[in-house]
Amino acid sequence: MFLKNCWYVAAWSDEIGDGLFSRTLLDTPILFYRDTAGRVVALDNRCCHRAAPLSLGRLEGDCVRCMYHGLKFDPSGRCVEIPMQEHIPPQARVRAYPVEERSRWVWIWMGDPDKADPALLPDTHWLDDPGWRSLSGYMLHQANYLQVADNLCDFSHFSFVHPETVGGSVAYARAQPQVERLANGVRIIRGLEGDEPAPFVRKLRPEWETVDRWNNYDFLVPGVLLMDSGSVPVGRGGANGSREGALEFRSCQAVTPETADSTHYFFAQPHNFSIDDPEATRRIHQVLLDAFEEDRRIISGQSRMLAHDPEVRMVPLGVDAALSHFRWVMNKRIREEQAA
């Protein structure tokens, strides 16, 4: 049971190029392509005639032709040609999904198209702002999306899962975050003054001995993380002080269910320093790849344990405040949607 009436990240812009691209989202196989004007089209990847995948078909101008029996569909999903007959039955159509492309991310709306309001899209302009640089990250988790969401709602795991990458001292795990319950997610303010630098910061700025660091972010329905994070030499006021000379990031991450047991994970780590040094951007991206492999290992292990006993009772701790609220919001939204 997934939330339908919301925007999900479906792909990086450059994943959808000249040809047909398919991806399963919310257990629904979707076909993506660009029309002749470059706009992204999203259709059910299943011909309405005999259920052949349209992704095995052929792009023809603004349309896609199923290469089983030749039915041709326009960007609205309407069948516009059946080679073997003149009459096109009105029910000969595949579902088309509202799509918005913003700052290198392609968003899709899987619910009621009338509710697909682009004003609901979160601001991720750092992904293509000329003052920021980042590379495109993607991985597939073999886990339910809520396990990935849990992970992103509680950075106390940084010290244990990521001691050699983005984590660091146990003190950072102990730093109590402020958790603000939002109607559509959670806002988390986590910072520590006078901490040792995280390992990746130590590599970027070997001369820094003690820093103020912060990870301040919103984690929003259905799984979008927008973060202001950084480090600065101790004593300048941390996140609230001057950002002059700080290492600053505006991470954009998104969690989209593939199926009940697998999850797409899109991520980038925009930075506003060394923006003319592609090698710096590449190294910062590599830190993320390494760290998220560490997450994937523990989340996959968690999935294997849950598979043995899906109904296991978990013991709630204080650090679960954010993930509990996020799960509560998701559950509430899904129940409301189902009831409507």
Added chain:
Amino acid sequence: MFLKNCWYVAAWSDEIGDGLFSRTLLDTPILFYRDTAGRVVALDNRCCHRAAPLSLGRLEGDCVRCMYHGLKFDPSGRCVEIPMQEHIPPQARVRAYPVEERSRWVWIWMGDPDKADPALLPDTHWLDDPGWRSLSGYMLHQANYLQVADNLCDFSHFSFVHPETVGGSVAYARAQPQVERLANGVRIIRGLEGDEPAPFVRKLRPEWETVDRWNNYDFLVPGVLLMDSGSVPVGRGGANGSREGALEFRSCQAVTPETADSTHYFFAQPHNFSIDDPEATRRIHQVLLDAFEEDRRIISGQSRMLAHDPEVRMVPLGVDAALSHFRWVMNKRIREEQAA
């Protein structure tokens, strides 16, 4: 739920040689071997004692010995030796299935043996007629047998799935076939006069510019295709005119369920020209292999789509007349059999 009281193709004759051969048919593991007279024996591939596979056993004359505890079974499935005891309980037997071997195909009857009438076997003499040549083709589809049957009931897919092999012009997809509803299947008469040659015909007869072509066939319960197909230079009357100098084929194909989700596919393409040129026979067979890989790709894709939503509604088109009738006949036969 499979139809039981009918003949299914179980194997090519040469698949059952000197040793034990096993294949799952209709979700039932079957053991095949030849007795000392060369007759094919078909038994449940599961010892009646502790369910060990007899295919891990040993052929001993007309009998097979289970190599778990040594029980020996004769071609009727009766246990004729239990090494550890004198008494052989009457229920110590495995099921034996009626088998008929005709023209390189081994047929099996999985239902009531009393109804296994060899007169019901279709005529496939082209498979070993001295005036015709063909090689033995086999592949396993990861799809329900009815998806493969659908494919064979409607050749309008030729133009889209097989544009570079056995298909050709879109005009051939548009050619309206005659569909005759038979009690035990469908008869399809498809032809086009003055068409461009199919790609494989173009290779066999580069000098032909415009042809009459035809694919006239019966597709019979439980999944046997018997076809008269060919091409001839335009103006000689096509399928109904002189076959002098024509490229003629008598394709024999059979679809047999392995499980609900996988299907054996046996096929050959007998031709009556160049019969002393094994290389020609090999090339004609290769065309079939290439074309059926094209089918397998689209049918597998269809299976993946259906797995996401097995109850999906399909939009019926005129070209579905034959497959709809075939499915209706199969369904009727299965219901009658279940009710009996």
Added chain:
Amino acid sequence: MFLKNCWYVAAWSDEIGDGLFSRTLLDTPILFYRDTAGRVVALDNRCCHRAAPLSLGRLEGDCVRCMYHGLKFDPSGRCVEIPMQEHIPPQARVRAYPVEERSRWVWIWMGDPDKADPALLPDTHWLDDPGWRSLSGYMLHQANYLQVADNLCDFSHFSFVHPETVGGSVAYARAQPQVERLANGVRIIRGLEGDEPAPFVRKLRPEWETVDRWNNYDFLVPGVLLMDSGSVPVGRGGANGSREGALEFRSCQAVTPETADSTHYFFAQPHNFSIDDPEATRRIHQVLLDAFEEDRRIISGQSRMLAHDPEVRMVPLGVDAALSHFRWVMNKRIREEQAA
């Protein structure tokens, strides 16, 4: 449904070394490690907080730390540290299992810990008796544990499954064993005087032409085989005569369910001759490995057959007396345990 209140072999002693070791037993993932005194600890391999596997954690003295959020557990399963908060909720614990280590085998009690009486452990002292030598054997069967138990309850399969290893003549299959029904298993006395040597005996003692051989063993709940087996030149009284110059073995084997469809199999073949010749020990062990691969092949085949029809009726034979009794005892014990 597994029997819980009994000792199961969980591992060879040397499988649990300096680090963390995990194994699934009775469908339950278990973590093993040694405390600082070298005692084996067995805990649920699933953190009580968010179900991460403790086997991805870190051993810290007598404790293990979950490396998701840093919870630390002592050998009793009690959480003794939560880095992010002072208060440790009393329900923050993982289940600990009674463990006993005897003669190179680590035993675990998966049921009510109050009933875990070490006096119930069977005597397997041959595994580390200075007068006997053996190597440690392990394999995983892809089959229910009762199929492996069946195999061990009836050695009439020796002649058919193991003709080139531990088996031999069909006469040995025909030799009627005495089967004594025990409250907790079966006792089997199988011997044959004046038989040809088993193939592996022939290699060890090429000069022996005719032997008395025996396989006398108990097969005990939940799946422990303790055997006195051997061969001696004919005429010395066999198992009941002098063991002077005999080839004697005290095989210790144990069957422990991993899941409903997979089974751990632990085995060793202690011998009391050539005890200063490691190469002899290695060769004797290799015979077992070869023979048990032969068993695995037939048992896997049996599993595949049963998967097609789990409810298949089997035809009982006289040789099934022991396995039938063992299954009856297991079933009775499980029913009693469930009812309690």
